[in-house]
Amino acid sequence: MSRTVEETNRRMLRARDAMDRSYAQPLDILALARIACVSEAHFIRTFRATFGETPHRYLQRRRVERSMFLLRETDRTVTDICFDVGFRSLGTYSRTFHEIMGETPTAYRKRVTVKGVPTCFAMAWTRPSSFGEAEND
């Protein structure tokens, strides 16, 4: 990888993969910036330039997406699911979910079914994003 942009992209991708892999852990921006080998401010700016949204937003929406998966596919309580996907409080989870999806987790659970597809595709295509489902954000 000769060009600087390629090196940078690859490092940003490494940090994004860490979010996809470890969303249930208490990840913070400092830890992610370390994975990308840059300062926090540089990380946030570069991640956004690379992927079109901030790392905080990416992680928040990965957690919401994984919670949507658990709401659809399991009988676990909303509170359990909130902590399963890495949120630290039910209030934050409920507010974030509603802001992004326009409905409560319970309403979503009652409304939605998704056909069985390999999880990597469900994760890539059903994560609510500024350029997708949550387009008004």
Add this chain to the structure above:
Amino acid sequence: MLTSINLSGVFVLDQDRALDFYVGTLGLEVSNDIDLGFMRWLTVRVPGEPGRQILLEKPGPPGMDEASGEQVRELVTKGATGFTVGFTTDDCRKTYETLLARGVEFTQEPTEQSYGIDMGIRDPFGNHIRIVQLAQAPQQVPASASPA
């Protein structure tokens, strides 16, 4: 009409590094490595699966102009080229331990699915690869049914 898939392609940024990874780390074997002059025709395969090869292709001139090659490289390194290739394994968790010890980057650790146990890895360039240990019997998902 069509009878099988014998060749599929992956864009790699450096063919020597690709060989190190796909053969040295993942345990595939070289099928063809031929200097055609205008390109290095480099294919790999799962040992014992001669009928199905993966072409490790380097984007850029003379196959495409320099600017297009750069765009492809940028997309590969940011993981924007989507799904690359899927492999099967007899033992997903054991393969995970082996690949982890070899320094492979994971996008997802072994996870139980309705269709088996699968995991995701990156090649050194950013391509996304899936590895699945399929459930014993193939499972049909009825078109109108919700997931189990």
